[in-house]
Amino acid sequence: MSGLHLPEPEPLRALIEALKRLPNVGERTARRMAYHLLQHDLQGAQQLSETLARASQQLLHCERCNSFSETKICALCTSERRDSRLLCVVETPADQNMLEASHGYQGLYYVLMGRLAPIEGVGPQQLAFERLVQRATEPEVHEIVLATNFTAEGETTAYHLTEILRARGKRVTRLARGVPAGSELEYVDASTIAWALQERREN
Amino acid sequence: MSGLHLPEPEPLRALIEALKRLPNVGERTARRMAYHLLQHDLQGAQQLSETLARASQQLLHCERCNSFSETKICALCTSERRDSRLLCVVETPADQNMLEASHGYQGLYYVLMGRLAPIEGVGPQQLAFERLVQRATEPEVHEIVLATNFTAEGETTAYHLTEILRARGKRVTRLARGVPAGSELEYVDASTIAWALQERREN
Numbered sequence A, B: 001m002s003g004l005h006l007p008e009p010e011p012l013r014a015l016i017e018a019l020k021r022l023p024n025v026g027e028r029t030a031r032r033m034a035y036h037l038l039q040h041d042l043q044g045a046q047q048l049s050e051t052l053a054r055a056s057q058q059l060l061h062c063e064r065c066n067s068f069s070e071t072k073i074c075a076l077c078t079s080e081r082r083d084s085r086l087l088c089v090v091e092t093p094a095d096q097n098m099l100e101a102s103h104g105y106q107g108l109y110y111v112l113m114g115r116l117a118p119i120e121g122v123g124p125q126q127l128a129f130e131r132l133v134q135r136a137t138e139p140e141v142h143e144i145v146l147a148t149n150f151t152a153e154g155e156t157t158a159y160h161l162t163e164i165l166r167a168r169g170k171r172v173t174r175l176a177r178g179v180p181a182g183s184e185l186e187y188v189d190a191s192t193i194a195w196a197l198q199e200r201r202e203n
Helices: A010-019 A027-040 A042-058 A093-101 A129-136 A152-167 A190-198 B010-019 B027-040 B042-058 B093-101 B129-136 B152-167 B190-198
Strands: A083-090 A107-111 A143-146 A171-174 B083-090 B107-111 B143-146 B171-174
Touching: A010 A027, A010 B042, A027 A042, A027 B042, A027 B093, A042 B010, A042 B027, A042 B042, A083 A093, A083 A129, A093 A107, A093 B027, A107 A129, A129 A152, A143 A152, A152 A171, B010 B027, B027 B042, B083 B093, B083 B129, B093 B107, B107 B129, B129 B152, B143 B152, B152 B171
Parallel strands: A083 A107, A083 A143, A143 A171, B083 B107, B083 B143, B143 B171
Antiparallel strands: none
């Protein structure tokens, strides 16, 4: 839809431009979204308008874990059921949610809200590493579990955090790498297999 | 992200639900969109909220062509440069825009804002066929060019419109089917080639 030749109504044009600020949404998708809402779901358009305004205004970052929260400290951080000796560092609330869904972790979290990406101008300052270090070096934290992604950027982030936190005498661990549960070796990529071999354990 | 186990802040949950009303947006995409806006583009969130509200309130359907318009009759329909003897019927404003971009049409339009889809409950009534018939049978309209899509539903829509409009003595034409410009026969599907053969012309 590169060449637009119609005299497009301004409110429609403005809506399409705004929709293009969503990740992975280009002109064509934005246009389809706008038509859908305006033609078939005006109620949805209003709901989206209101929830956007409300979320932008009401959501804070939890002072302890840095994730989105309505309150200064989020419900998970104040829960007495969690083991406060463990602090798991994740990139995003979505990652945190995956860990919770695994039912394999009972400690607390710190959500970076990103990962080191020098090319995009995301360094330790942008991620507020100082805040994390302050939180992670509290005396009650016995172990910091790094659960950043196993991508180049996630690994770099984990590497740097390990350096910083070890230097302060903290125990730092990383999620295990290996063959995914339920997968056939034939369909697992070579570097995963290499890792799984290197980190093999007594059975 | 099927099992959500985190106590998610309500304004965030509400925003994710609203984003899921966009076409082809599921839980995971909606979540990514919400995080992106709230973490990296609060200004974008506000812009989207405002444009949604404004578009829902200000956009009308043009009384002549049925497309979105800020005014009772849209700019294209009032333009004196257009040939009012031709009326092209399209499914959506996006299709109309593609035709305009081709620079091959100088007539007026009627935008159905949909196509016949009995399974989804979209019949002649939902598409307001009566309004189209009223417009198409105005004396100044000499030819109705059907430019609905060449899909099963678009073809059905074209078939029914042809029946109705021919019965009222109108000349009804359809966009030509054939091999797309610039394409190699090897990569064109068989039914397109069959059509192109059947509708072959003197050269």
